[in-house]
Amino acid sequence: MDISALQQARYSYQPRFPRVLSQEPSTIALSQGLPTQSIEDQGALKALFKHTYGKALVQVQLRTGQAGENMNRTLRVGVILSGGQAPGGHNVIAGLYDGLKRGNPGSRLYGFLGGPSGLIENTYRELSDAVIDAYRNTGGFDMIGSGRTKVESPAQFASSLETAKQLRLDALLIIGGDDSNTNAAVLAEYFLDQGSPIQVIGCPKTIDGDLKNEHIQTSFGFDTAVKTYSELIGNIARDANSAKKYWHFIKLMGRSASHITLECALKTRPNVCFISEEVAEKKWSLGQIVDQICASVIKRAEHKEYFGVVLIPEGLVEFVPEMKQLILELNDTLARYEGELAALPGLTEHIAFLCTKLSPAAQGLLGSLPGNIARELLMDRDPHGNVQVSRIETEKLLMGMVEKRLARLKEQGLYTGKFSALGHFFGYEGRSAFPSNFDANYGYSLGLTAFVLIASGLTGYIACVKNLSAPPEEWVPAGLPLTMMMHLEQRHGSRKPVIKKALVDLASAPFKAFAAERDTWACTTSFLFPGGIQYFGPPELCDRPPRIVELEQQGKA
Ligand code: FBP
Numbered sequence: 001m002d003i004s005a006l007q008q009a010r011y012s013y014q015p016r017f018p019r020v021l022s023q024e025p026s027t028i029a030l031s032q033g034l035p036t037q038s039i040e041d042q043g044a045l046k047a048l049f050k051h052t053y054g055k056a057l058v059q060v061q062l063r064t065g066q067a068g069e070n071m072n073r074t075l076r077v078g079v080i081l082s083g084g085q086a087p088g089g090h091n092v093i094a095g096l097y098d099g100l101k102r103g104n105p106g107s108r109l110y111g112f113l114g115g116p117s118g119l120i121e122n123t124y125r126e127l128s129d130a131v132i133d134a135y136r137n138t139g140g141f142d143m144i145g146s147g148r149t150k151v152e153s154p155a156q157f158a159s160s161l162e163t164a165k166q167l168r169l170d171a172l173l174i175i176g177g178d179d180s181n182t183n184a185a186v187l188a189e190y191f192l193d194q195g196s197p198i199q200v201i202g203c204p205k206t207i208d209g210d211l212k213n214e215h216i217q218t219s220f221g222f223d224t225a226v227k228t229y230s231e232l233i234g235n236i237a238r239d240a241n242s243a244k245k246y247w248h249f250i251k252l253m254g255r256s257a258s259h260i261t262l263e264c265a266l267k268t269r270p271n272v273c274f275i276s277e278e279v280a281e282k283k284w285s286l287g288q289i290v291d292q293i294c295a296s297v298i299k300r301a302e303h304k305e306y307f308g309v310v311l312i313p314e315g316l317v318e319f320v321p322e323m324k325q326l327i328l329e330l331n332d333t334l335a336r337y338e339g340e341l342a343a344l345p346g347l348t349e350h351i352a353f354l355c356t357k358l359s360p361a362a363q364g365l366l367g368s369l370p371g372n373i374a375r376e377l378l379m380d381r382d383p384h385g386n387v388q389v390s391r392i393e394t395e396k397l398l399m400g401m402v403e404k405r406l407a408r409l410k411e412q413g414l415y416t417g418k419f420s421a422l423g424h425f426f427g428y429e430g431r432s433a434f435p436s437n438f439d440a441n442y443g444y445s446l447g448l449t450a451f452v453l454i455a456s457g458l459t460g461y462i463a464c465v466k467n468l469s470a471p472p473e474e475w476v477p478a479g480l481p482l483t484m485m486m487h488l489e490q491r492h493g494s495r496k497p498v499i500k501k502a503l504v505d506l507a508s509a510p511f512k513a514f515a516a517e518r519d520t521w522a523c524t525t526s527f528l529f530p531g532g533i534q535y536f537g538p539p540e541l542c543d544r545p546p547r548i549v550e551l552e553q554q555g556k557a
Contacts, residue, residue: 015095015137028061033057036054080174081146086206093127094447111131116180211501222546224436231530233264236250241307258276286320293310317397334354438546460481461482469549482499
């Protein structure tokens with residue numbers, strides 16, 4: 001098969017990983033920390049997760065003499081890639097594979113095809129040296145594919161267990177985001193409840209960067225995605241600064257939290273950038289958001305700078321209080337009247353029907369939105385009940401609103417400049433890029449850590465690697481009980497146990513660094529041009545972790 005020169009070169013990249021994981025497996029063990037509890041709804045979650053709730057934090061360390069699990073026993077493990085693609089996923093599998101084979105060359109690894117449905121439907125491929133070697137340090141999830149199926153019905157649980165038993169698995173690794181790791185937590189509990197010893201371990205994947213807490217500093221994939229988007233934003237900023245005729249409205253992926261947008265802003269210094277969490281906190285309306293963009297356009301026009309860059313997080317609309325209320329009402333109404341809606345012919349009829357069920361404020365807002373935005377809000381939810389925000393054209397909504405506002409100001413003689421806008425959406429471009437060195441190292445380290453958690457007999461845990469702003473050899477492999485990250489949330493019309501998404505903390509060092517600079521960026525041209533991801537060369541170009549990770553760690557020091 002023909003491969004690119006970069007792919008060929010990346011095959012020989014040796015991921016770096018925590019020193020303790022380079023030891024012979026029989027010489028390492030887990031130290032037990034304190035018992036944990038869920039972040040919210042402790043009573044309800046304890047009752048739901050009878051076998052797995054409240055376990056202790058663990059950390060990988062050198063064995064100190066005590067007897068423990070036989071780390072060299074033969075293991076049979078299944079692995080699932082779940083949810084959206086994130087660079088570094090193949091390296092998690094490679095790390096797990098290498099860990100298993102080092103522990104015992106007779107161990108076997110099976111990759112379930114197409115995400116969780118591979119487990120439910122018993123479709124898999126055995127992963128051999130040849131398969132793993134063909135995917136080392138590559139992006140994408142094409143080694144085994146991915147999917148968003150939620151293991152939910154009794155029949156799906158039963159067939160998942162059946163598949164795992166048929167393959168005589170000792171353990172299953174689910175590599176995914178918050179919803180997929182919720183799947184892992186629920187399956188771990190279910191297996192124990194059925195008297196099965198098959199272990200389930202999770203791994204923090206998502207470009208969105210919202211699967212994090214005080215122990216998980218970021219998810220793998222985030223670094224590569226933000227570096228890819230920042231290169232593109234920098235290129236556009238330079239083009240804007242050269243042609244001096246367009247305002248570029250750039251929507252950035254990241255379903256809900258604005259970590260991606262914040263990191264890209266720190267890397268590129270746009271003129272205007274919204275952080276959804278601040279919009280919610282300050283209860284900004286769509287009108288107030290438009291005011292802020294117009295203020296920058298008008299200020300820059302005073303210096304004949306009829307160009308600029310606006311960054312918009314993908315999930316923004318869900319954080320504008322009036323839109324959030326509308327979406328909540330729509331979620332419930334769509335779930336409750338699924339049958340009635342299915343019988344109606346088109347969008348106009350759907351909107352008319354829904355308007356009879358919504359509050360007056362929500363009705364008014366739905367009726368006032370451009371047709372394409374209303375249609376996108378009514379589209380099918382994903383299997384986890386989420387609105388598919390990547391399909392809502394927020395950048396176009398805001399461009400249209402700014403255009404209208406400036407036209408009105410012009411009529412009133414309050415604005416005399418020009419305004420011409422272009423919209424972009426950067427999302428899928430960043431999800432399958434060749435992983436940066438950081439993500440290649442981090443993914444591989446997570447895979448090796450998952451092996452240790454499995455070999456140590458744990459279930460209901462997520463693999464975690466800490467101290468990420470230090471060189472990889474000093475990173476600290478650990479495990480957290482999945483229930484620790486859970487709470488109850490309204491999904492498809494009822495309260496379900498799920499892992500809580502970690503939103504941008506407005507008191508954090510990264511947000512403060514952004515807030516301290518943005519007024520200057522709004523008026524001046526202060527763009528930074530980060531350029532493309534560098535894989536070979538000096539460490540300051542190739543190996544830096546995300547700014548958010550660096551700033552948060554500095555903030556704690
Ligand atoms: P995960 O949470 O599964 O990692 O997905 C991340 C994401 O890329 C979001 O940023 C985006 O909103 C969504 O997936 C898009 O979903 P899809 O791949 O189904 O279009």
